[in-house]
Amino acid sequence: MRIQFWGVRGSIPAPGPETNRYGGNTSCVSVRSVAGDLIIIDMGTGLMHLGNSLLTTEFGKGHGKATILLSHAHWDHIQGLGFFAPVFIPGNHFVLRGQGKSSSMLEGILEGQMDPNFSPLYTLKNLGASFDVRAVVPGEPFMAGGMRVTARSNPHGSSTALAFRLEEDGRSFVYASDAGYPDSGPSPEVLALYRGAHVLLHDTTYIPADQATRRNRGFSSYEQAADAAIAAGAGRLVTFHYDQDYTDTDVDALRDACRAYLDDHGGQHIDLIAAAEGMQLEV
Amino acid sequence: MKVKFWGVRGSIPVPGESTNRYGGNTSCVEIRPRGGWPIIIDAGTGIRRLGKSLMEGAFGDGHGTAHVLISHTHWDHIQGMPFFSPLYRRGNKLHVFARQQADTHLQAVFASQTEDPYFPVPLVALEAEIQFHELVEGSQFVIDQTVVSCTRLNHPWVAMAYRLDCDGASVVYCSDTAPFTDILLEHEFISKPPTPGAAMPTSMADKLAAMRAGLVALCRGTDLLIYDTQFTVDEYRQRPHWGHSTPEDALIIAREAGARSLCLYHHAPMRTDEAQDAILLATRWTAKQAGDPFEVIAAFEGLELTLGDDQ
Numbered sequence: 192m193r194i195q196f197w198g199v200r201g202s203i204p205a206p207g208p209e210t211n212r213y214g215g216n217t218s219c220v221s222v223r224s225v226a227g228d229l230i231i232i233d234m235g236t237g238l239m240h241l242g243n244s245l246l247t248t249e250f251g252k253g254h255g256k257a258t259i260l261l262s263h264a265h266w267d268h269i270q271g272l273g274f275f276a277p278v279f280i281p282g283n284h285f286v287l288r289g290q291g292k293s294s295s296m297l298e299g300i301l302e303g304q305m306d307p308n309f310s311p312l313y314t315l316k317n318l319g320a321s322f323d324v325r326a327v328v329p330g331e332p333f334m335a336g337g338m339r340v341t342a343r344s345n346p347h348g349s350s351t352a353l354a355f356r357l358e359e360d361g362r363s364f365v366y367a368s369d370a371g372y373p374d375s376g377p378s379p380e381v382l383a384l385y386r387g388a389h390v391l392l393h394d395t396t397y398i399p400a401d402q403a404t405r406r407n408r409g410f411s412s413y414e415q416a417a418d419a420a421i422a423a424g425a426g427r428l429v430t431f432h433y434d435q436d437y438t439d440t441d442v443d444a445l446r447d448a449c450r451a452y453l454d455d456h457g458g459q460h461i462d463l464i465a466a467a468e469g470m471q472l473e474v
Numbered sequence: 475m476k477v478k479f480w481g482v483r484g485s486i487p488v489p490g491e492s493t494n495r496y497g498g499n500t501s502c503v504e505i506r507p508r509g510g511w512p513i514i515i516d517a518g519t520g521i522r523r524l525g526k527s528l529m530e531g532a533f534g535d536g537h538g539t540a541h542v543l544i545s546h547t548h549w550d551h552i553q554g555m556p557f558f559s560p561l562y563r564r565g566n567k568l569h570v571f572a573r574q575q576a577d578t579h580l581q582a583v584f585a586s587q588t589e590d591p592y593f594p595v596p597l598v599a600l601e602a603e604i605q606f607h608e609l610v611e612g613s614q615f616v617i618d619q620t621v622v623s624c625t626r627l628n629h630p631w632v633a634m635a636y637r638l639d640c641d642g643a644s645v646v647y648c649s650d651t652a653p654f655t656d657i658l659l660e661h662e663f664i665s666k667p668p669t670p671g672a673a674m675p676t677s678m679a680d681k682l683a684a685m686r687a688g689l690v691a692l693c694r695g696t697d698l699l700i701y702d703t704q705f706t707v708d709e710y711r712q713r714p715h716w717g718h719s720t721p722e723d724a725l726i727i728a729r730e731a732g733a734r735s736l737c738l739y740h741h742a743p744m745r746t747d748e749a750q751d752a753i754l755l756a757t758r759w760t761a762k763q764a765g766d767p768f769e770v771i772a773a774f775e776g777l778e779l780t781l782g783d784d785q
Contacts, residue, residue, distance in 0.1 A: 203519055203557050204487035206498025215489025215498065236486055239743070264591040270549070274486050274743075300591055308547050308575075308583045311630040311717070313663040348594045408594065435522070435557075468490075 198237020201432040209438040214468025217267035228336030238271030253282025258335035261289030263352040281319035291326040348409030371409030385423035395430040413449035481520020484740035497775025500550040521554035536565025544572035546633035566602040625688035627651035629717035643782025649702035654686035693731035721757040
C-alpha cells in the first residue's frame with residue numbers, strides 16, 4: 192500500500208512561510224491499496240488538495256468510490272469536507288466510518304458542520320455524491336478498499352479518538368493521531384493494534400516541555416510516540432499532527448530529538464520519518 | 475485610526491508557498507482607534523496571531539477589552555475564535571456583535587461551535603467574559619469614540635457590512651456579498667445558478683435595489699472600502715449563487731459612493747500570489763481607464779494602514 196500526506200498539522204491550519212516545508216494543512220492522509228482502491232483518513236484542510244488531485248481520476252467523472260476513516264470529529268479532522276471537490280460530483284460514493292454511539296448520531300455530527308449558520312451547504316444531502324455513514328465498533332475488523340481495517344479507541348483529553356490499523360498482503364499501517372495516554376501508556380488493546388506495524392503514524396503534537404504544561408489537551412509528545420513504537424515493535428515511526436505554533440525548524444528539532452530518544456531507549460532499529468505535506472511512503 | 479489585516483482569504487485557510495505573500499489565513503481585520511481598544515472585524519484563522527499580539531499588552535494581564543464585529547457566522551469568519559488567546563485569560567472582556575436569523579440566538583451559534591464533539595473547550599469554560607449583541611440592519615451604535623453603522627449584504631443566510639467612523643476618518647468592511655443584479659440569496663439554500671436571462675420577480679428586484687442603496691449609503695465618502703472580490707468575472711458567471719463579488723463590482727460601488735480608496739479582500743483559496751498580483755494590476759488599469767480618482771490596493775496579511783488624524 193502507498194501512503195500520501197495531505198495535511199500533517201494539528202488543531203488549526205497554520206499558513207505562512209515558516210511552515211512551508213512540513214505544511215500547514217490539518218490532518219488528512221490517503222492510502223492506496225495495491226489494487227488502487229482509496230482509503231482517506233481524516234478530513235482536515237489537506238482533504239481539499241487531495242480532492243483537487245482526484246479530479247483527473249474516476250472521481251472527476253462521478254465513478255469514484257472511497258472509504259473515509261474518521262478518527263474523531265474535532266474541527267481539524269472534519270473541516271475539509273465541504274471543500275472536497277469529489278463530493279460535488281453526482282455518482283461518487285463515500286463510505287464514512289467513525290466513532291459514534293450509532294450511525295445516525297455520527298451522521299448528525301457531520302450534518303452539524305453544515306448547519307446553515309455555519310455553511311451554505313446546509314446538509315450532506317445537498318452534496319452530489321452519496322454517503323453511507325457507519326459507526327465503527329472498536330475491535331471488530333471490517334474490509335475497506337480490499338484492506339482489513341481494525342479500530343481501537345484512545346483517550347483524547349475529555350474525549351476519545353480512534354486509531355486505525357490497515358492490513359494488506361501481510362503489510363500493516365497504523366494511524367494513531369490525537370492520542371493522550373495516561374501515565375501507564377497505551378491500553379493493552381491499543382498496544383495490540385500497534386503490534387508489529389510496518390509503519391506506525393503517531394501523534395507527536397508536542398515536545399515534552401510543551402506537553403507537560405498541556406496534559407489536559409490529550410496529545411502526545413514524541414516521547415510517548417517513541418515509547419509506543421518501541422513497545423509495539425514497530426518497524427517505522429512517522430511523526431504527525433504538529434502544534435500550530437511549531438515552525439519548520441521546530442519540527443526539525445522535534446524529529447532529531449525523537450531520533451535521539453529512540454536511540455537511547457532501545458529503538459535504534461526503528462526508522463523515523465517526519466510526515467510532511469506531499470510526502471509519499473510505500474509500506 | 476489604524477487598520478491592520480490578519481487574514482485576507484475566503485472560504486478556507488490555504489497554507490503553502492503559493493500564498494506566502496498575500497497570506498493563507500481566513501478573514502480578520504483589526505481596527506485600532508487612536509488610544510483605544512481594538513475593534514476586530516471577523517474571527518477567521520487570522521485572529522489567532524492577533525490574539526497572540528494582544529497578549530503582549532493589557533490582555534496578557536487580564537485587563538483587555540475587545541469588540542468583535544462578525545460579518546456572518548460562516549466558518550471562514552469565525553473558525554479562529556477558539557484560538558483567540560485573550561479568551562483564556564480571566565478578566566478580559568469580549569463583546570461580540572452580529573446579525574442573526576430569528577430562529578437561533580447568536581450565543582447559541584457560538585456555543586455550538588465549540589461543543590462536544592467538535593472542540594474540547596466549551597464556551598462556558600472560557601475565562602474571559604463574553605457578551606453577545608444581536609444587531610438588526612441599519613442599526614447604529616457607539617463603541618467608546620467610534621460610531622458603528624451596518625447594513626445587510628447579499629449572501630446566503632445573512633451577512634452585514636460595517637462602517638466605523640472615528641479619528642476624523644472612516645472605514646467600510648463589506649464581506650461577503652454577491653452583486654445586487656442576478657440573484658437574491660437571503661436565507662434559502664440555492665443549489666444552482668439562476669437560469670440565464672430569466673426575469674427576476676419585482677419583489678426580488680426591489681429588495682436587491684434597496685440592499686444596494688443601503689450599501690452605497692454606508693460607503694459614502696469613506697476613506698477605505700474593504701470589499702469581497704473573491705471572484706473573477708468568469709468565476710462569478712459560473713457561481714453567482716455563492717454570494718461573492720468581482721473587482722468590477724467593487725469598483726462600481728466605490729465609484730458611486732465616492733470612496734477614497736478601495737481594498738480588494740477575501741481572496742479565493744486557490745488564488746496564487748502571482749494570480750492575485752495580476753488581478754490587482756488589471757483592476758488598477760480598469761480604474762485608471764474609467765478616470766476613478768481613488769487608489770486601489772489588495773489586502774495582504776500584515777498590511778497596516780493609517781487613516782485620519784492618527785499620524
